[in-house]
Amino acid sequence: MSSPDDIAESAGAGWHPDVPITVPAPLLWPPRPMKVLEYLFGFPGLYFPWLALYALIALGLWLLLQLLHADFTRILAGWPLLLLACNGLIAAAFYSAWHYRLYSRRAQGTRFKYNPRWPKEHDHRFLFAQQTRSNVFWAMGSGVPIASAYMILTLWAQAIGIAPVTTWRSSPVYCTVLMLALVFFHAVHFYVFHRLLHIKVLYDRVHYLHHQNINPGPWSGLAMHPVEHLLYFSGALLLWVIPATPLHVLYFVTLVALAPAEGHCGFGKMMLGQSSLTTDGYYHYLHHKFFRVNFGDPLLIPLDRLFGTFHDGTRRVPGVLDTRQK
Numbered sequence: 001m002s003s004p005d006d007i008a009e010s011a012g013a014g015w016h017p018d019v020p021i022t023v024p025a026p027l028l029w030p031p032r033p034m035k036v037l038e039y040l041f042g043f044p045g046l047y048f049p050w051l052a053l054y055a056l057i058a059l060g061l062w063l064l065l066q067l068l069h070a071d072f073t074r075i076l077a078g079w080p081l082l083l084l085a086c087n088g089l090i091a092a093a094f095y096s097a098w099h100y101r102l103y104s105r106r107a108q109g110t111r112f113k114y115n116p117r118w119p120k121e122h123d124h125r126f127l128f129a130q131q132t133r134s135n136v137f138w139a140m141g142s143g144v145p146i147a148s149a150y151m152i153l154t155l156w157a158q159a160i161g162i163a164p165v166t167t168w169r170s171s172p173v174y175c176t177v178l179m180l181a182l183v184f185f186h187a188v189h190f191y192v193f194h195r196l197l198h199i200k201v202l203y204d205r206v207h208y209l210h211h212q213n214i215n216p217g218p219w220s221g222l223a224m225h226p227v228e229h230l231l232y233f234s235g236a237l238l239l240w241v242i243p244a245t246p247l248h249v250l251y252f253v254t255l256v257a258l259a260p261a262e263g264h265c266g267f268g269k270m271m272l273g274q275s276s277l278t279t280d281g282y283y284h285y286l287h288h289k290f291f292r293v294n295f296g297d298p299l300l301i302p303l304d305r306l307f308g309t310f311h312d313g314t315r316r317v318p319g320v321l322d323t324r325q326k
């Protein structure tokens, strides 16, 4: 477990976005249609660039499987192993790219870094006494296989008729709306099981592992206990009860697997030459810093407000050093 000193140390001043954090455009009242469109489809926005990239990766996986004539009705075949290998390569490349630029090369120093300190070189709380190595171990050793298992079993369930299927040709509008809506479903699912994981018995045995990352980096995102991975990716079960296509399955699991890199990168902006790309991790960074606030996604601020767990980034939570689950 982290010590109060670790928390106090990491609570030092760093960069932060404009505070107080306010509700995102879709939740403004009265409605602001142009702001909503900009929030959803602007660059950077909800869908661009990251969700669009995850959709392209999913499309690439789908084309590869088509090219190889994968028979999804046969689970004891080569395609599950191929998907596992592809997912491993994609996760390794994606998380490493974030980590290499921001933490190995330190390409922008601590500019726009929420926590002004770098994670410690040696930290006895982590496996191998090293934060990144431990995080890579859990992400690649547990996260990728469990994500792949959900992907493979859902594709198989669709193919043998257990899970309902539709096609882009027969329902193009429904398929498009579902693609756009899956990120909102993921946000709600994440909020619900994340609240559950903060119940003491589950926190002490399962969720503590993710929260070892008080000063998170990209690999922290998928560093979870296997039980948490099982819950985290279980949103894919939605696609066992509502009609979807294999592309939805590939996209949803890819989104859930890769999105935490941005959400945990620890920087508010990534410098790209003279310009910068805004990341969206401050809301969840406050959760890692204060433990019992901001359980959901910024989209779900009303839920955090409703349950009294919203932190707007402007104040210290009273008694913050006592807010950890112990």
Ligand SMILES: [Zn+2]
Binding pocket: 210, 220, 221, 264, 284, 288
């Ligand atoms: Zn986290």
Ligand SMILES: [Zn+2]
Binding pocket: 194, 198, 207, 211, 287, 291
């Ligand atoms: Zn948590």
